[in-house]
Amino acid sequence: MMYITYNGITNTDVGAELVEIDIPARAERENETITIPGRVSPLLRIYPQRDAYSITVTLRILYNEDLSTVYNWLSGSGRLVFSDTPDRYYNV
Template identity: 30%
Template structure:
């Protein structure tokens, strides 16, 4: 039943806030960024595929049943954070809420109000901690998502190290104890210290859908990976 629908935002459950969902947002797939090019004298068009996806808006309809929580709810439903839905409890969306919400509507019990979700293109595993990997020897890992992932990789070791994923090399120079590669942010660091100068890769590591071979050379004791599996 619809009154049993719920969502979480920034770790807070809508049921705890006295908010019920009267209409869940539509489930859609993100649009791929493809540029269409028309060439004079040529039939049809050419397409440039950047291999990336656009964010998109979705609308959720809610109602407030605990007027005493009005101020808390309006302060909660704003800004950026992770959101899960009862319709997909195993997935996490990254959303931003910026639309105005009618306080007058919220003050009337069961009066509906809309929450517009500026949604990033991918959804992630709700069990990110459980998906974490620790490697002490070369191996093969499987990406069971529907799109390549941009992992967070921490290499523990020293000196010059080369990480190899699916035949592509990602060199690291002068490592001292550990170094972290964040493929999503395109940054290399140790703690709060920028280490981009110690990275020699032309691109950043990614795990393709399916099997991925991982190996390395150099003085490495272990590698910790947050794979960030994701789905469209």
């Protein structure tokens, strides 16, 4: 069974079941077209960092009393890890 870990706490620890994860294939890179007088074609400069993107995670809260626990768990910024790729994390 797949799960997520946010700031060291898994969704099962807070009474939430993972329903679905939607991750875009790949974030776009920022680039710039540079026109140089006398040059036939412009230059394309591609920056190494990627644009920010959204990951949608759908959770099912198992018990109503866990709602505030889930809200507190997901508030603020932190590190998100998916159980199927534990060597990779997302800063959120």
